[in-house]
Amino acid sequence: MTIGFSHRIAACGAALCAVGALALAPSPSAAGTDPSAPASAPATTPEAPGRGTAAEGSGTQVRPGPGAPAVPEVSALSWLVADADSGDVLAAHDAHRPLPPASTLKALFALTVLPALPADARHTVDETELRGIGPGSSLVGVAEGLTYTVADLWRGVFLSSGNDAVHVLAAMNGGLEATTRRMRDKARALGARDTHVLSPDGYDRPGQVSSAYDLAVFGRAGLHDPDFARYCATPEAYFPGYGQPYGIQNTNRLLTGADGVAPYPGLIGVKNGYTSGAGNTLIAAARRGGRTLVVTVLHPRSGGGLQVYEEARALLDWGFGAEGHVTAVGSLAPAPHTPGTPPAPASAPAKARPGPPARAHAAASSDSPLDVALVCGAALSGAALLTLALRAVSRRRHG
16 A cells, blocks of 8 residues: 555656756746747837928928818928927928938027026026137127126027027036037937037037927927926016126017018017028928917028028918818927837937846756756656656565
């Protein structure tokens, strides 16, 4: 009876050894692969906003429906019209064409630095902070040794397009190089993939570019920031000087009506620019009937220095008239975020995402089905030897 019971123990032991060996062997998905990823699907990177839509194509992109007004003829190398609330791109022309942005790049500068510096903070300007300003730059008149509030300096940026004010604010933000890196990261975070920043003030540098699409992204983002929106819609202000403040005026003629340009009804900003390399550039936004549009115009090729305002006016008029009559050709809205896959910063290469940690009882990546078979075979062989030994004992006891 005792020997018979030992046979049952051996049989159970053999079965348990086999089951245990199978349990200890790792599954193929644990051998260095991510079980949450499809086996045959390649890794993909989320597309930038507007990519893969008609807004990405060359030429004029528009999807008119019944009753849609004709898109105006404009001479700009690149332009875009979008709904600032929804982000829908209503029409565009070469929207992702890389072009020098001039001072419209200050919109990205403001988005990057505004949150970092309290408006009421006071700063006395050092001579070193005014070095390196490009010849022919627009200036508001920042002076060495004078004390300014941060709000003063922002009015110098938005109204007078002062590169001197940009340089001082950049110095307060960690310096020109650090600010440039943060602007690149900010652009990427907003989905603005056409922009490459080399100078925070937008001064011409070889390789410094943006696009009508990216500048519209910056303008739209700025309108959602109360401080940005207030500064860019300010037509006139006073700026501190030696003895007493002096008046400054916004250089956006659609806002002020200066130089014979008729002010645009409902205009709320955003930023104009000019350099010899970029020509005239403009981000313009207007509100009418509870609807806000943002328009970008880069480098008109006819009509003189004020033509950029007239082409922006025509595109704004078209955008308001096209409501309900066109289908969007793209979007300025940020791409949906995939949990667990944060985008790499613009200044650093993307790194491979690590897979899941190895199971505590399994080798990192060397196990295979052959290893499993060998383990199971060894377990079964051990069980058989145990059975033979027990039978030998039984014979001795009954002999």
